[in-house]
Amino acid sequence: MLRLKGKVAFVTAAGGAIAGSTARLFGKEGAAVACVDINRESVSKTAADIVAAGGQAIPIVCDVTDESAVKAAIDKTVKTFLKLNVVLNAAAFADPLLPLHQLDLNLWQKTFDVNITGMFIVTKFSIPHMLHAGGGSFINISSIYGARAARNRPAYCSSKGAVRMLSKSVAVDYAKNNIRANSILPGPVETPRLLVANKNMEDVVERHKPHLPAARLGHPEEIAKTAVFLGSDESSFMSGNDCFVDGAYNAI
Numbered sequence: 001m002l003r004l005k006g007k008v009a010f011v012t013a014a015g016g017a018i019a020g021s022t023a024r025l026f027g028k029e030g031a032a033v034a035c036v037d038i039n040r041e042s043v044s045k046t047a048a049d050i051v052a053a054g055g056q057a058i059p060i061v062c063d064v065t066d067e068s069a070v071k072a073a074i075d076k077t078v079k080t081f082l083k084l085n086v087v088l089n090a091a092a093f094a095d096p097l098l099p100l101h102q103l104d105l106n107l108w109q110k111t112f113d114v115n116i117t118g119m120f121i122v123t124k125f126s127i128p129h130m131l132h133a134g135g136g137s138f139i140n141i142s143s144i145y146g147a148r149a150a151r152n153r154p155a156y157c158s159s160k161g162a163v164r165m166l167s168k169s170v171a172v173d174y175a176k177n178n179i180r181a182n183s184i185l186p187g188p189v190e191t192p193r194l195l196v197a198n199k200n201m202e203d204v205v206e207r208h209k210p211h212l213p214a215a216r217l218g219h220p221e222e223i224a225k226t227a228v229f230l231g232s233d234e235s236s237f238m239s240g241n242d243c244f245v246d247g248a249y250n251a252i
């Protein structure tokens with residue numbers, strides 16, 4: 001039994017590692033997937049992979065901070081697949097590691113624009129379609145750093161904390177409409193993003209060792225599997241949660 005059969009999903013950052021893996025798994029589980037990213041090449045590849053595997057997908061090039069582009073992307077999704085049931089909000093800006101007093105206002109604002117304002121815009125234009133469909137599920141990618149601070153990442157950590165509260169607000173306001181919203185808080189996941197601040201993946205594990213009881217990085221597929229559960233009816237009474245997928249990082 002396919003767990004997302006008959007559902008339509010809108011996935012931001014679908015050209016990236018975690019959301020790309022999730023979009024592909026959504027497709028395998030029977031969802032029709034609108035794959036959304038600013039990167040035309042990578043988002044086209046994700047959509048093509050889903051179609052090649054026998055699923056349904058369209059690529060959409062869209063910046064989540066551009067309100068009219070997001071509205072057009074959601075309209076295109078509904079025009080193509082006739083409804084909208086699941087939204088994975090994963091777009092994020094990889095800000096440089098800097099202590100707060102050296103952080104330019106424009107970098108702070110860019111981090112908030114992409115990581116949280118973009119999520120607000122996508123959510124705003126998705127809700128009317130979910131109301132029309134009789135319900136829906138938002139899966140918002142926060143981070144372990146939305147619950148505990150990382151050194152020299154004040155904007156990222158603050159924005160990822162805001163993701164959790166946006167999810168909870170949506171969960172509370174639309175619970176009676178059968179619209180759910182949950183955050184996923186991944187620990188460090190083996191993705192190219194981690195190499196921005198580290199030489200190689202061994203370095204990442206070494207740096208995180210005191211907080212990493214699992215003694216390994218997560219894999220994008222492990223986040224994707226959690227997202228499938230949250231997008232499916234299996235999680236029908238689950239909303240407003242912080243779902244840590246972190247190898248016990250948060251527990252230590």
Ligand SMILES: NC(=O)c1ccc[n+]([C@@H]2O[C@H](COP(=O)([O-])OP(=O)(O)OC[C@H]3O[C@@H](n4cnc5c(N)ncnc54)[C@H](O)[C@@H]3O)[C@@H](O)[C@H]2O)c1
Nearest residue numbers: 013015016017018038063064090092143186188189191193
């Ligand atoms: N990789 C990790 O270890 C890790 C850990 C915790 C949380 N996360 C979160 O998971 C999510 C995905 O991370 P990833 O490692 O797969 O990143 P990634 O860099 O592989 O992918 C990010 C994607 O977002 C797209 N993007 C950036 N700005 C955009 C915008 N304005 N509009 C639309 N698309 C945009 C990029 O083009 C890219 O394809 C992010 O929210 C990140 O904060 C990642």
